Amino acid sequence: MSAEFWIAQSFNGISYGALLFLLASGLSLIFGVMRIVNLAHGSYFMLGGYVGLTVALRTQSFVLACLAGAVAIALVGIGMERFFLRRLRGEVLGQVLMTIGFALIFQDLALLIWGGDPYTVPIPKLLTGTVRVGGAVFPIYRIFIVAVAVVVGLALWLAMDRTRVGAMIRAAVDDAEMAQGVGINVPRVSLAVFALGAGLAALGGVIGGGFLGVYPGADFEVLPYAFVVVIVGGLGSLPGAVAGSLLVGLLDNFGKALFPELSYFTLFAPMAIILALRPTGLFGRI
């Protein structure tokens, strides 16, 4: 195997990891603040892709598609959290069944609205084509995904680390009851985090729709990946989401390239080993 193979596969893994970061960072924060196992998180990714697709086809604007997808799905998330999930605080099984119920409904509605054919979100001319560095070829769109993930990651880090709202979120992650006790409106923080997480997943869906496509079943396909990222990285940890995304992106890519028959095994088995050594994930504290 040549050096080009390793470079190209590593880059593919990193760029897939970048997409996973968009999907999983929100899930991780939601976990951290609300301890909710949200099985509809993959649906946000898929619905975001579909909404983005429709907007991109109507307006020819990729930026508008990203915005519309993220905002629309953030609103869906707000509705779910406020009217259905909030009353299930602490009931793990109830949350699982409720969110899977929503996931099935979303899946069927998407099939009803957009049909069963796979689509690709049209991407701007600027982002097509490749860059050649030495012997290796890098698609510009994948570089763009990495850039978006870096920007989003930095923005999240700054917001969490340097702002008052971020401090409130971190307090709620550490101990929701104490945070409530010192006057933080935890339900409102939870709602905001849920909306942010849903919106980020949808943004991932629009951007991912540019090279993976949008199709029925994408929701349940990405969901386990998001879970593995969160498990490996640790609940509610932003650095954990970064490390987990990169690790999962690389493992998945090399697994598929080197051991195609065992590719999911090569993804989930290392996760099990990490868990056996560190039950709370790489960066988890709780």
Place this chain on the structure above:
Amino acid sequence: MIRRRALLAAGVIAVLALIGPWLPAYPLTVLTQAVIFAILAMSLDVLLGYTGLSSLGHAAYFGVGAYVVAIMTTEHQMGLLACLAAGVALATLTAAVFGLFAIRATGTYFLMITLALGMVIWGLAYRWVSLTKGDNGIAGIPRPTLLGIELIAPVPFYYFCLACAVLAWVLMGLLVISPFGLGLRGIRGSEGRMQALGYNVWLHKYTAFVLSGVFGGFSGTLWAYYNGFVSPNDVQLVTSVETLLMVALGGSGTLIGPALGAGIIVFLRNFVSVYTKRWLLILGGVYIGVILFAPSGLVGALRGRRR
């Protein structure tokens, strides 16, 4: 209380046994399917209802059992007993390995780990094409012969499955009322207290996890014979979650409730999908409705009313 419930269950079993020959072919096959899923739902109830661990990967054992039967019958023409033994054994082994990872965790972590472990089996079913034929699945699994009796026709096969389900129900029923089962209930109530009383909590949970996998695998072996076809769909996350729904719908911690829940879901799935394409929409509504209106399940709701 236990005696009255056992009598009621015996009555239900008698009715199920008597109506077999009188049912038309299609309702009978649906009933057979319900009986098989009843075993699966009861096996999850041992873990969820009695031990308090909600697993999101229960389809793994079901799938391992089903795939073992599929491969052994189509590639090696093995008999029923050998297939059942091998299917259950491999499912047990899977649960024994998974349990080592999963039992360390509690709550949401347990859910996520079992989800990921379940996906390992799905991934193998989907990708290990040389063994499992991948997405195409394995077709052409013949109906079995037991001690010279052919179980090919719907009625004998129905009786075979019913007998298996009754056997599984009796075994699991004995398990949950045994001192071990009471220990599990104690753990569900308060793990710390059981630890302080000197119980080996880890071993109790681990044993329950493995036993739950044993019966899950058992139902999977029957499913392969029933359906004549296995595919990665049998192992996917939705199957695991649907099993959780069966348990929650019927009422967890009652064994008979989850069996009832399995019956309801199987009948809904088969009959509603005849009339409408929007089955998923309805199923999603059922999930949400159960949580909003019957959080302790049908059996729980009935008991609550009686008091």
